[in-house]
Amino acid sequence: MKILVCISKSPDTTSKIAFTDGNTKFDENGVQYIVNPYDEWYALVRALELKEANGGTVTTITVGTAADDSVIRKALAIGADDAVRIDAEPTDAYFTAMQIAEHAKAGGYDLVLAGKETINYNGSQVGGMIAEAMDLPFISLASKMDVNGSTVTLETEILGGVQILEADMPLVISCAKGMAEQRIPNMRGIMAARTKPLNVVAPAAIEALTSYESYTLPEAKSACKMIDPENMDELVALLHNEAKVI
Amino acid sequence: MATLVYINSRNGLAKNSLEAVTYAKKLGSDVMVVTAGNADEAMLATLGEYGASKVMVDRSVATDDSQQLTRLITTAAEAVGADTIIFSHDFVAKAVAPRLSVRLKAGLISGAIDLPSGDSVKVNVFSGKAFGNVKISAGKKIISLLPNSIQPEGGGSACSVEDFNGNVGDSRIKLLETKKPEGEIPLPEAELVVSAGRGLKGPENWGMVEDLATVLGAATACSRPVADIGWRPHHEHVGQTGVAIRPNLYIAAGISGAIQHLAGVNGSKVIVVINTDGEAPFFKAADYGILGDAFEVLPRLTEAVKKFKASN
Numbered sequence: 001m002k003i004l005v006c007i008s009k010s011p012d013t014t015s016k017i018a019f020t021d022g023n024t025k026f027d028e029n030g031v032q033y034i035v036n037p038y039d040e041w042y043a044l045v046r047a048l049e050l051k052e053a054n055g056g057t058v059t060t061i062t063v064g065t066a067a068d069d070s071v072i073r074k075a076l077a078i079g080a081d082d083a084v085r086i087d088a089e090p091t092d093a094y095f096t097a098m099q100i101a102e103h104a105k106a107g108g109y110d111l112v113l114a115g116k117e118t119i120n121y122n123g124s125q126v127g128g129m130i131a132e133a134m135d136l137p138f139i140s141l142a143s144k145m146d147v148n149g150s151t152v153t154l155e156t157e158i159l160g161g162v163q164i165l166e167a168d169m170p171l172v173i174s175c176a177k178g179m180a181e182q183r184i185p186n187m188r189g190i191m192a193a194r195t196k197p198l199n200v201v202a203p204a205a206i207e208a209l210t211s212y213e214s215y216t217l218p219e220a221k222s223a224c225k226m227i228d229p230e231n232m233d234e235l236v237a238l239l240h241n242e243a244k245v246i
Numbered sequence: 247m248a249t250l251v252y253i254n255s256r257n258g259l260a261k262n263s264l265e266a267v268t269y270a271k272k273l274g275s276d277v278m279v280v281t282a283g284n285a286d287e288a289m290l291a292t293l294g295e296y297g298a299s300k301v302m303v304d305r306s307v308a309t310d311d312s313q314q315l316t317r318l319i320t321t322a323a324e325a326v327g328a329d330t331i332i333f334s335h336d337f338v339a340k341a342v343a344p345r346l347s348v349r350l351k352a353g354l355i356s357g358a359i360d361l362p363s364g365d366s367v368k369v370n371v372f373s374g375k376a377f378g379n380v381k382i383s384a385g386k387k388i389i390s391l392l393p394n395s396i397q398p399e400g401g402g403s404a405c406s407v408e409d410f411n412g413n414v415g416d417s418r419i420k421l422l423e424t425k426k427p428e429g430e431i432p433l434p435e436a437e438l439v440v441s442a443g444r445g446l447k448g449p450e451n452w453g454m455v456e457d458l459a460t461v462l463g464a465a466t467a468c469s470r471p472v473a474d475i476g477w478r479p480h481h482e483h484v485g486q487t488g489v490a491i492r493p494n495l496y497i498a499a500g501i502s503g504a505i506q507h508l509a510g511v512n513g514s515k516v517i518v519v520i521n522t523d524g525e526a527p528f529f530k531a532a533d534y535g536i537l538g539d540a541f542e543v544l545p546r547l548t549e550a551v552k553k554f555k556a557s558n
Binding site: 011014017019041094097121125126127128131132133140141157160161164165167168177209212217221222224225227229230232235237238239240245246 | 341376379505538554
């Protein structure tokens with residue numbers, strides 16, 4: 001079984017979010033990049049578990065510049081066999097997805113896995129776009145996945161519940177919480193990652209369809225109003241009369 | 247040109263569908279709605295009250311397979327000459343809108359929280375820690391609206407409902423089972439949410455969270471550790487790696503308010519925090535704070551809400 005896992009970098013979850021250049025660019029000053037948690041904890045780790053159970057290979061793919069190589073090496077340290085980096089700035093989800101699809105079409109992959117979203121742009125776009133570009137079925141927000149022969153059984157999140165679905169490979173799947181547990185790379189993995197193949201390929205000619213014009217930060221909250229814990233009638237009155245939410 | 251709205255009508259008309267139609271109407275063009283499944287015709291006609299001129303329904307589409315729905319919406323968009331397509335940013339839109347973007351070569355803005363301003367649309371980025379203004383350079387546009395970002399505006403009259411053949415083809419995905427707990431309010435579209443964390447000490451104490459949620463008509467939620475240790479189901483986990491919500495009221499009991507949790511809830515209009523630790527970071531993000539023990543405060547609040555409901 002050949003599995004391709006889409007890996008994006010994202011700022012560490014504790015990063016302070018700020019912008020520069022007249023609020024048009026994310027301020028990377030002091031920001032530590034990690035593998036996007038959905039890509040790592042769920043897509044990559046589940047892919048490795050499936051490989052361990054059924055044999056096969058796990059390849060990661062990233063659209064990014066050489067600055068992303070350390071994040072890619074982290075994915076290799078967790079256990080991916082090799083990595084592909086499409087050497088371009090990932091300008092929007094469409095650009096990124098079409099680059100990945102171009103590569104994946106020729107790769108003969110049985111499964112293409114992505115995280116359900118990145119924690120910086122939260123678009124939930126790349127997985128579905130890859131599926132359409134490859135004319136493959138797409139199962140989104142999967143929280144469980146099992147493979148039996150050529151058939152994949154999945155549990156996916158729907159509004160207020162879950163669905164159990166079944167489909168034949170090849171498939172594109174976006175991965176959500178529940179798929180797998182986080183794995184911490186060990187020293188052997190980190191050492192091995194240094195010599196695993198990281199293939200840098202030139203991008204295809206694709207034009208982005210969207211762009212971020214500017215960013216704003218939420219307005220600071222006014223000071224919290226403290227309520228006497230004995231007096232919940234007061235809170236209810238405030239929620240009704242002042243906040244007007246009940 | 248027309249604006250086409252896709253709505254999910256399988257479980258009736260949810261508020262987020264009415265929001266999407268209202269949003270489309272506010273864009274100014276003629277609004278057409280497309281939907282799949284066997285929804286009641288009279289119910290679909292009420293979408294006219296929110297601005298739709300026509301509802302097209304393909305009754306042959308049995309599941310929410312993204313390939314079939316993409317074909318349906320493509321066929322409908324061609325039929326009505328739509329250059330803009332609106333979704334509510336729910337689980338179906340998250341699968342279908344990206345496919346449609348590739349199929350139509352239309353720019354996709356997902357998680358919009360406001361109407362377009364100039365030629366850009368405001369979205370949440372960095373898991374709710376900031377906003378971005380996104381511009382579409384393509385001729386066709388798709389906007390997926392975050393639930394509870396605008397209020398539905400009715401007042402119009404019912405519209406026509408037509409059976410429509412979307413040429414959806416076969417599905418390559420088999421739906422084996424749907425599991426849905428009865429009677430619960432789905433978290434992503436809830437206007438009121440009661441949430442609790444490790445401060446509740448164990449799953450057996452969730453009765454008081456549920457009691458408060460019941461009297462308020464609220465959904466229940468939890469913090470990440472609580473879902474990870476299995477006290478509550480994963481779909482209740484709000485935060486950076488769980489569900490991001492933007493209810494009108496978010497009540498958090500026994501949650502310290504780590505930055506990852508705040509990322510999932512800071513779109514809430516009003517936040518109430520109940521915690522025994524006055525240093526809990528959540529108080530900084532709260533509108534109302536109660537320094538006290540959730541075990542005493544929650545039942546007291548439930549009684550106060552009951553009293554309020556009885557007299558209003």
